[in-house]
Amino acid sequence: MNIISVAIDGPSGAGKSTLARSMAGRFGFLYVDTGAIYRTIGLYAWEHQIDPKDAEAVTAALPEIRVELTYGEDGLQHMLLNGRDVTGEIRLPQISLYASAVSAHPAVRTYLLEMQRQLARTRSVIMDGRDIGTVVLPDATVKIYLTASETERARRRMRELEERGTPQPFEETLADIRQRDYNDSHRPVAPLRQAEDAVLLDTTDLTFSQSEDAMEQLIRERAGL
Ligand code: DC
Numbered sequence: 001m002n003i004i005s006v007a008i009d010g011p012s013g014a015g016k017s018t019l020a021r022s023m024a025g026r027f028g029f030l031y032v033d034t035g036a037i038y039r040t041i042g043l044y045a046w047e048h049q050i051d052p053k054d055a056e057a058v059t060a061a062l063p064e065i066r067v068e069l070t071y072g073e074d075g076l077q078h079m080l081l082n083g084r085d086v087t088g089e090i091r092l093p094q095i096s097l098y099a100s101a102v103s104a105h106p107a108v109r110t111y112l113l114e115m116q117r118q119l120a121r122t123r124s125v126i127m128d129g130r131d132i133g134t135v136v137l138p139d140a141t142v143k144i145y146l147t148a149s150e151t152e153r154a155r156r157r158m159r160e161l162e163e164r165g166t167p168q169p170f171e172e173t174l175a176d177i178r179q180r181d182y183n184d185s186h187r188p189v190a191p192l193r194q195a196e197d198a199v200l201l202d203t204t205d206l207t208f209s210q211s212e213d214a215m216e217q218l219i220r221e222r223a224g225l
Pocket of ligand 1: 012013034035036038039096099100103104128129130131132180184
């Protein structure tokens with residue numbers, strides 16, 4: 001059987017992970033959430049009082065950071081930081097900006113690149129992030145750039161944080177989203193941008209189930225399934 005790779009990129013809160021997870025289920029592909037990998041490095045910086053914007057300090061810490069991605073019996077992706085399962089902690093709202101800041105450093109991106117590529121070599125994957133279609137898997141079978149309006153993304157993020165038990169007011173959530181959009185798309189290395197051969201999917205006016213169907217159709221068409 002052919003190995004298929006689906007790259008999903010887009011700004012924070014566009015619904016990449018929920019949709020990608022759902023597609024992985026529909027197609028039987030492995031789901032890889034690459035943001036979780038950057039979040040794990042962000043968590044390390046947070047716990048060790050390292051300024052996440054300080055390229056030198058973050059780069060110097062890399063040899064002490066062992067990041068592993070495993071799949072639990074629940075089939076879900078777990079992140080290990082030096083052997084400790086940090087899957088829950090990396091979702092804390094304060095870690096989002098840390099992840100965004102550490103992800104701007106070239107050394108961090110290089111450190112994580114091969115690990116991400118390796119996951120797509122032996123099986124069909126659906127991978128979401130910011131630079132999957134442009135840098136990590138430039139030859140991906142299907143590339144989708146998923147987006148939604150800023151306000152809608154902030155609303156969705158707020159709901160998600162509420163469900164996780166770490167609620168945040170709307171204005172603060174919107175400010176975080178804006179800050180991350182700016183950081184992620186203005187960094188010199190692997191900035192967030194739509195790959196030339198990516199299909200744009202804007203879900204502002206779509207329900208979740210409509211977005212699922214739209215994405216499934218795109219994948220079927222583009223991958224010839
Ligand atoms: O997808 P997320 O919100 O969990 O990602 C957290 C941060 O990690 C995001 O703000 C930018 C960074 N990131 C990245 O630079 N490249 C990726 N492929 C995925 C995430």
